[in-house]
Amino acid sequence: MSLTKDIFASTNIPVGRTTLRHLLLAFVLFSIPVITFAVVANEVMDGETLPYDDRILMGIYRYSSVTLDAVITTITNFGGATFVVGVMTTIIGVLLWRKKWQSIVQLSFGILGAGAWGLLLKIVFERDRPNLWAHLVNETTYSFPSGHAMISAALAFSLVAILWHTKWRWTAISIGGVYMIVIGLTRLYLGVHYPTDIFAGWLVSFAWVILVGAILGAVQPRQFIKKLRPKK
Numbered sequence: 741m742s743l744t745k746d747i748f749a750s751t752n753i754p755v756g757r758t759t760l761r762h763l764l765l766a767f768v769l770f771s772i773p774v775i776t777f778a779v780v781a782n783e784v785m786d787g788e789t790l791p792y793d794d795r796i797l798m799g800i801y802r803y804s805s806v807t808l809d810a811v812i813t814t815i816t817n818f819g820g821a822t823f824v825v826g827v828m829t830t831i832i833g834v835l836l837w838r839k840k841w842q843s844i845v846q847l848s849f850g851i852l853g854a855g856a857w858g859l860l861l862k863i864v865f866e867r868d869r870p871n872l873w874a875h876l877v878n879e880t881t882y883s884f885p886s887g888h889a890m891i892s893a894a895l896a897f898s899l900v901a902i903l904w905h906t907k908w909r910w911t912a913i914s915i916g917g918v919y920m921i922v923i924g925l926t927r928l929y930l931g932v933h934y935p936t937d938i939f940a941g942w943l944v945s946f947a948w949v950i951l952v953g954a955i956l957g958a959v960q961p962r963q964f965i966k967k968l969r970p971k972k
Contacts, residue, residue, distance in 0.1 A: 762957065763954060763957075766950055766951075766953065766954035766957075767954075769946075769950045770947050770950045770951055770954070773943040773944070773946045773947040773950075774943075774947045776943055777940055777943040777944055777947070780936055780939060780940050780943070781865065781884070781940065783936075784865070784867065784884060784934075784936050784940075785865065789934070789936045790934075792935075793870070793934035793935050793936055794870075794872065794934075796928070796935045797870055797872055797928060797931060797934065797935070798872065800925075800928050800929055801872065801873060801929075801931065804929065808929070809876055812876075812926045812929045812930060813876050813877060813930070815922065815923075815926050816877065816888065816923065816926035816927065816930060818892075818919075818923065819888040819889070819891070819892035819919075819920075819923030819926070819927075820888060820891075821855065821887075821891060824851060824891045824892060824894075824895050825851070827895060828847055828848065828851050828895065831847060831899075832844050832847060832848060835847070840902075842956055843902045845952075845956060846898055846901055846902055846949075846952055846953060846956055847898045847899070847902060849952045850894050850895075850897065850898035850901070850948065850949045850952050851891060851894045851895055851898060853894075853948055853952065854890045854891055854893070854894035854944065854945045854948050854949070855887070855890065855891050855894070857890070857944055857948060858885060858886075858887040858890040858891065858941065858944070859881075859887070861884070861885055861944065862881055862882040862883075862884065862885070862887070863882070865882065865884045865885075866882050867882055867883045867884035867934075867937070868882070868883060869882070869883040869932055869933065870883070870931050870932065870933065870934055872931055873931050874931075875930060875931055875932055876930050876931075877930055877932060879932045883932070883933055883934060883937050884934070884936070884937050884940060885937050885938075885940035885941035885943075885944055886924070886927055886933045886937040886938050886940070886941040887941070888923055888924075888926075888927050888933075888941075889920070889923065889924050889927065889933070889937065889938045889940075889941030889942055889945075890941040890942075890944060890945045891945075892919060892920045892923040892924075893920045893941060893942045893945035893946065894945040894948065894949060895916075895919075896912075896915075896916030896917065896919055896920045897916070897945055897946055897949040898949050898952075899912050899916055900912045900913055900916055901949055901952075901953050920942065924938040924941075924942070
């Protein structure tokens, strides 16, 4: 537990800053993925990306095997809602013990909000899932954007945001980056998502986590909670 204490010991610094410079930076970081998502979504709806999506999927399918099928169907579960929410709950437990209120809000809103956005956007775009070969897992929702990609990326991005001002920043970036990429690749291998579904999911999650961080920098949850407490 001492290692966990060390990791979260320096997270008193707000995730977002209230200075104009930091708010402008947050706006830029938010705008880039949002604009990119809009461009990708437009191309997807026009069917422009489909030839490239199919080509990439068929390229991945060439490497399929019975052994990989078993491995990938297991690994992909680590990007599902059950696993991600379980990890989130565990970390929140540690953060509660450390009284890191802002980090708790960043993590919970970052992940749960991304999941909600994913469900809403699927309904908006109604993109059918790829049907190039028999799927190894059963999926009943729409394809764009990928829910697994979104919540796994939200977990990775939120942890980076929480640990940004600590010595664990690059560890979080490295592990989080590998994690979200691996989960994304499993969805492609299984044939349940197009590459653009995965990329779009990452974009939305990044923009959402940045937005949550920027709002938290202005609101300061710890001070807000103190104001709600009854005066003695």
